[in-house]
Amino acid sequence: MSMTRQPALLGTSGLIFLAVLFVAAVLVPVLNLYAAPDSAVHVPTYVVSLLGKYLTYALLALSVDLIWGYVGILSLGQGAFFALGGYAMGMYLMRQIGTRGVYGDPVLPDFMVFLNWKELPWFWYGFDMFPFAALMVLLAPGLLALVFGWFAFRSRVTGVYLSIITQAMTFALLLAFFRNDMGFGGNNGLTDFKDILGFNIQADGTRLTLFVLSALALGLGYILCRFLVRSHFGKVLVAVRDAETRVRFTGYRAENYKLVAFVVSAMLAGIAGALYVPQVGIINPSEFSPANSIEIIVWVAVGGRGTLVGAALGAVLVNYAKTYFTSGMLAPYWLFMLGGLFVAVTLFLPKGIVGTYYDWREKRRQHDDIPDEPLATPRPAE
Amino acid sequence: MTSSARLFRLARVLCSALALLLAAALVQRAEAQDISAALSQLTTNKYDDTEAALGALALSGSPAAAGIVSALADGKLVFGGLPPRVFIEGPGGALLDPLTMQPAADAPAVKPVRVNNRVRRAIEAANGALSLVSPDAGKRREAALAVGRSRDEAALPALEMALAKESDPKVKSAMNLARASILIAKEGITPAERIAAVELVGAEGNQDALAILRSVPESAAPEVKQAAAVAIEGIERNLAMWGMAQNVWYGLSLGSVLLLAAIGLAITFGVMGVINMAHGEMVMLGAYTTFVVQEVIRTSYPGLFDASLLIAIPLAFLFTGLIGVLIERTVIRFLYGRALETLLATWGISLILQQAIRTIFGPTNREVGAPSWMSGSFEIGHLSITSGRLWIIVFALLVFFALLATLRLTRIGLEMRAVTQNRRMAASMGIRTNWVDAMTFGLGSGIAGIAGVALSQIDNVSPNLGQSYIIDSFLVVVFGGVGNLWGTLVGAMTLGVANKLLEPYAGAVLGKIALLVIVILFIQKRPRGLFALKGRSIET
Numbered sequence: 001m002s003m004t005r006q007p008a009l010l011g012t013s014g015l016i017f018l019a020v021l022f023v024a025a026v027l028v029p030v031l032n033l034y035a036a037p038d039s040a041v042h043v044p045t046y047v048v049s050l051l052g053k054y055l056t057y058a059l060l061a062l063s064v065d066l067i068w069g070y071v072g073i074l075s076l077g078q079g080a081f082f083a084l085g086g087y088a089m090g091m092y093l094m095r096q097i098g099t100r101g102v103y104g105d106p107v108l109p110d111f112m113v114f115l116n117w118k119e120l121p122w123f124w125y126g127f128d129m130f131p132f133a134a135l136m137v138l139l140a141p142g143l144l145a146l147v148f149g150w151f152a153f154r155s156r157v158t159g160v161y162l163s164i165i166t167q168a169m170t171f172a173l174l175l176a177f178f179r180n181d182m183g184f185g186g187n188n189g190l191t192d193f194k195d196i197l198g199f200n201i202q203a204d205g206t207r208l209t210l211f212v213l214s215a216l217a218l219g220l221g222y223i224l225c226r227f228l229v230r231s232h233f234g235k236v237l238v239a240v241r242d243a244e245t246r247v248r249f250t251g252y253r254a255e256n257y258k259l260v261a262f263v264v265s266a267m268l269a270g271i272a273g274a275l276y277v278p279q280v281g282i283i284n285p286s287e288f289s290p291a292n293s294i295e296i297i298v299w300v301a302v303g304g305r306g307t308l309v310g311a312a313l314g315a316v317l318v319n320y321a322k323t324y325f326t327s328g329m330l331a332p333y334w335l336f337m338l339g340g341l342f343v344a345v346t347l348f349l350p351k352g353i354v355g356t357y358y359d360w361r362e363k364r365r366q367h368d369d370i371p372d373e374p375l376a377t378p379r380p381a382e
Numbered sequence: 383m384t385s386s387a388r389l390f391r392l393a394r395v396l397c398s399a400l401a402l403l404l405a406a407a408l409v410q411r412a413e414a415q416d417i418s419a420a421l422s423q424l425t426t427n428k429y430d431d432t433e434a435a436l437g438a439l440a441l442s443g444s445p446a447a448a449g450i451v452s453a454l455a456d457g458k459l460v461f462g463g464l465p466p467r468v469f470i471e472g473p474g475g476a477l478l479d480p481l482t483m484q485p486a487a488d489a490p491a492v493k494p495v496r497v498n499n500r501v502r503r504a505i506e507a508a509n510g511a512l513s514l515v516s517p518d519a520g521k522r523r524e525a526a527l528a529v530g531r532s533r534d535e536a537a538l539p540a541l542e543m544a545l546a547k548e549s550d551p552k553v554k555s556a557m558n559l560a561r562a563s564i565l566i567a568k569e570g571i572t573p574a575e576r577i578a579a580v581e582l583v584g585a586e587g588n589q590d591a592l593a594i595l596r597s598v599p600e601s602a603a604p605e606v607k608q609a610a611a612v613a614i615e616g617i618e619r620n621l622a623m624w625g626m627a628q629n630v631w632y633g634l635s636l637g638s639v640l641l642l643a644a645i646g647l648a649i650t651f652g653v654m655g656v657i658n659m660a661h662g663e664m665v666m667l668g669a670y671t672t673f674v675v676q677e678v679i680r681t682s683y684p685g686l687f688d689a690s691l692l693i694a695i696p697l698a699f700l701f702t703g704l705i706g707v708l709i710e711r712t713v714i715r716f717l718y719g720r721a722l723e724t725l726l727a728t729w730g731i732s733l734i735l736q737q738a739i740r741t742i743f744g745p746t747n748r749e750v751g752a753p754s755w756m757s758g759s760f761e762i763g764h765l766s767i768t769s770g771r772l773w774i775i776v777f778a779l780l781v782f783f784a785l786l787a788t789l790r791l792t793r794i795g796l797e798m799r800a801v802t803q804n805r806r807m808a809a810s811m812g813i814r815t816n817w818v819d820a821m822t823f824g825l826g827s828g829i830a831g832i833a834g835v836a837l838s839q840i841d842n843v844s845p846n847l848g849q850s851y852i853i854d855s856f857l858v859v860v861f862g863g864v865g866n867l868w869g870t871l872v873g874a875m876t877l878g879v880a881n882k883l884l885e886p887y888a889g890a891v892l893g894k895i896a897l898l899v900i901v902i903l904f905i906q907k908r909p910r911g912l913f914a915l916k917g918r919s920i921e922t
Contacts, residue, residue, distance in 0.1 A: 074722045335733045
């Protein structure tokens with residue numbers, strides 16, 4: 001029995017977020033298709049793909065916020081789940097190339113012909129069917145998270161130790177995927193995609209569809225996370241974050257709660273990766289690099305940990321800044337800025353943009369005894 | 383020319399030489415020491431006589447023989463006078479007595495001893511045989527090894543003659559081995575002799591011996607074959623053991639690198655609980671300090687180059703220590719108790735430091751030279767040990783024990799441990815915890831800088847140097863047990879050796895992956911590492 005009023009499923013900021021997402025999902029295609037190419041409001045196709053990429057990053061950030069903001073698991077290996085989802089999609093796209101590859105082999109992707117392989121390895125079976133590939137987008141990261149989390153949470157590896165072994169996990173995968181013998185294209189990864197579900201992957205229509213799908217996935221992902229964290233399950237998660245031992249003493253199997261959240265988060269990251277690959281046209285082992293995973297953390301920290309909306313906002317803002325600064329004269333200084341951002345946010349904006357805004361709004365509503373966002377101000381996990 | 387190619391040529395020359403000499407040898411052995419007959423033969427100016435004289439010289443054992451043969455090769459051997467005598471033409475045309483190398487008393491008209499292709503071959507052959515009795519022990523050994531490899535029966539008499547005179551034990555064993563390896567395949571010797579040869583070769587215990595033993599003829603007596611099989615098995619076991627020892631050595635070498643990289647982290651992470659992701663960059667700064675020191679030395683004080691590392695060590699310690707204190711005072715002290723935030727902030731600092739170095743020194747690798755005392759290698763048994771690696775192991779251990787002593791024996795070490803164990807109690811005893819924090823972080827960073835000096839010798843000095851060590855270092859510290867320096871030592875050496883022992887079976891990359899997985903699983907089993915600190919606090 002809850003003594004306080006259950007907060008709304010979406011809340012004000014959630015509604016605003018979904019509304020913005022919806023407007024973007026409608027407006028971008030309209031402006032791309034119907035605005036004259038030379039008009040100021042025209043959105044070129046490459047921008048559509050760029051925006052689509054940001055949205056998949058936002059979904060990835062959301063998945064990190066679910067476990068970091070609400071369970072206190074700082075995973076430095078979230079990029080691994082993203083990349084696994086991406087590889088599953090990439091394998092489907094490779095099989096779609098068929099005889100149009102450089103070597104024209106109907107079954108084997110180019111890199112296998114190049115390596116003189118005669119047969120498709122068993123783990124490539126089934127990836128010519130989209131439903132199977134789609135299932136693997138969820139299962140590959142999900143299973144890895146299940147096995148890894150089951151071991152880690154059961155033996156109560158927490159905090160920094162968990163962060164370090166998640167980093168070791170993604171590093172091991174990085175090394176593994178770099179090997180040609182693994183059968184995932186080695187160094188070069190998977191690329192030269194032709195079409196997806198029969199549509200030309202380069203066509204404007206396909207790009208717009210992928211963009212809209214990314215927006216949809218982000219919106220649904222947000223609603224799912226929101227639903228999870230305001231349920232009874234979510235309350236236990238927050239309790240685990242703030243005082244795991246006490247939760248355990250109260251009779252909850254804390255490790256099971258963490259495991260479910262971890263697996264859901266990994267699957268969300270997998271979906272984000274699967275939508276990312278067709279829009280950027282390549283997936284290679286560098287997605288596994290530990291530095292990438294740490295960068296995701298900073299998106300969430302900038303936007304506001306434990307706010308969901310903030311994670312998505314942070315991902316878009318930081319990546320927009322990255323695109324803007326790395327393409328101009330300021331390129332050599334981008335790492336200074338990114339590094340400075342890490343330091344500045346942790347020192348001066350520990351709750352991120354959205355978290356700070358919530359605090360400010362809270363202060364204005366001093367007299368209101370029913371907070372709208374009870375979960376919005378996480379205490380530090382340690 | 384590589385040494386094996388040289389040996390091969392030498393062996394070829396020796397074979398032809400010895401076959402040629404055999405006949406001459408049997409006749410002339412009686413007058414071996416006396417080369418005057420040979421010298422007078424040289425004055426007839428007939429090719430056949432010259433060739434015979436060369437054969438006599440080669441087996442004479444006379445110290446002057448080598449000089450005479452090489453003078454002939456250079457066209458400096460002349461003859462003339464009445465009765466005709468042989469001279470060596472010295473610098474400026476002076477005539478020297480071939481036996482004493484003193485200027486001759488008189489100066490008759492002379493002409494050079496004629497040489498054709500057949501004589502040239504005989505010269506080469508004589509040179510080869512002479513090297514078996516050369517005054518230089520190294521040359522004698524090389525010649526013996528070449529004979530052993532060629533396994534030419536014709537070389538046996540010369541070899542046995544050289545063996546009788548040999549006194550250097552190393553050369554003697556090489557000659558014995560050569561003789562045994564010829565005997566093993568020789569026709570018409572008794573099984574007992576052959577077994578003795580097999581045993582002699584077996585005792586040598588290396589790859590060459592293995593090849594020789596495998597060539598025992600099918601026709602040999604069963605007991606000979608049996609002895610050979612036993613010897614082969616013994617050698618193979620022995621070689622496998624040495625191979626293992628070599629891998630362990632490589633592992634210790636890798637372990638010492640890991641130890642150097644991780645030991646500073648053991649202070650900042652282990653003692654202070656600060657996750658310093660910029661630790662790798664401190665190592666990198668230390669390596670760049672070495673580079674700058676060497677640049678200055680190269681341009682201004684070239685004589686000091688061999689001391690460059692010794693100069694760089696304190697400078698790197700001070701410089702990176704100072705940077706560490708700066709980071710602690712400006713960023714980290716606001717984040718105590720928030721380990722995950724520290725991780726992010728220090729990651730940001732690491733990006734800034736990398737980019738700063740890239741801006742100043744450029745993105746490419748910088749050349750850091752090795753002082754002369756660090757190059758070279760030597761062998762212990764069948765182990766080959768490079769001096770550079772040995773120095774790094776010694777250095778890593780020195781740093782480790784110095785750090786251990788600092789923590790155990792000094793005032794600041796005592797204060798550091800006090801603050802770690804109970805910050806508030808330490809503060810109320812009058813310890814300035816802020817200052818201790820800054821010093822501890824500075825110490826950890828300074829040690830990382832020193833590690834950078836050592837690592838500049840074995841790794842590319844580039845802005846990314848630190849990145850490659852950070853994950854390994856954390857794993858070492860976590861594996862060994864946080865807050866325990868001995869754990870870091872054991873952790874580093876265990877991971878290093880395990881990595882190198884896995885490599886032959888799994889390959890470098892798979893071995894590394896396997897090791898990562900093993901460590902991940904190990905941490906599940908013992909979440910606090912090998913040597914966990916025992917205490918009542920369940921969780922922090």
